[in-house]
């Protein structure tokens with residue numbers, strides 16, 4: 001049976017991150033992708049130019065439109081730029097109680113431009129985080145949520161425990177470009193597990209977090225348990241970085257279809 005996945009996130013007109021990365025990732029996993037747009041972002045591989053949030057009413061209506069017709073098998077949540085967007089999405093998560101909710105608490109684009117109002121982190125923790133079956137912060141995001149500095153994989157484990165205590169079911173802190181070996185750490189409330197494939201020396205990392213979280217959501221819908229869903233997604237994102245097409249003047253996008261179209 002075809003699995004259906006919903007992404008609730010921002011639109012990246014340059015196609016490498018946000019909703020666009022999510023839908024490409026879902027297509028690459030053979031699942032049916034649906035999208036609720038929370039913000040329209042004028043951005044490219046080099047910079048964020050402007051952000052326009054969709055009204056809370058329109059966010060809610062999009063979520064209603066999806067759930068009254070095609071109930072998703074998993075939901076991925078990305079950029080929620082303001083408390084108003086966060087509360088609109090949280091209200092609908094409470095109403096529909098979807099299975100397999102993966103939340104990527106997006107705060108910055110790869111060039112460091114903010115994608116979330118800095119004062120919103122408290123709202124994110126209080127209203128949105130408790131709905132996460134898996135929360136996937138990168139190191140800067142984890143530092144904001146946990147309220148501690150992270151310099152080592154041991155710090156990642158400690159921060160993951162602190163974040164778990166705020167109410168999500170699993171936490172994956174992504175080392176990416178900020179930790180040697182690009183090691184990621186998963187904490188499930190009992191034990192921590194490290195994922196390490198190796199760090200690629202590249203600037204083509206636009207959309208890595210969006211791609212990873214969508215791949216995890218797809219794998220969960222396909223029936224994999226969390227640790228295996230993460231392992232498969234990490235392997236996929238690593239391949240997609242390696243096979244990046246080298247587009248744009250900043251942090252380039254990934255090759256989401258690297259496993260479908262063979263290397264030339």
Ligand SMILES: Nc1ncnc2c1ncn2[C@@H]1O[C@H](COP(=O)(O)OP(=O)(O)O)[C@@H](O)[C@H]1O
Pocket residue numbers: 137138139174175176177182183184198199200201202205207208209210212234237238241
């Ligand atoms: N240069 C890299 N080499 C290998 N893996 C990477 C690299 N950069 C990011 N990753 C991996 O991509 C996934 C997304 O992580 P990250 O880039 O930290 O997320 P975000 O986009 O939220 O900052 C993680 O599994 C991370 O380890």
Ligand SMILES: Cc1ncc(COP(=O)(O)O)c(N)n1
Pocket residue numbers: 009010011012017018019041043078079106108109110115205206207208209210211
């Ligand atoms: C609309 C939107 N959402 C998220 C990101 C961050 O993407 P990533 O952290 O995966 O590079 C982005 N640049 N734009």
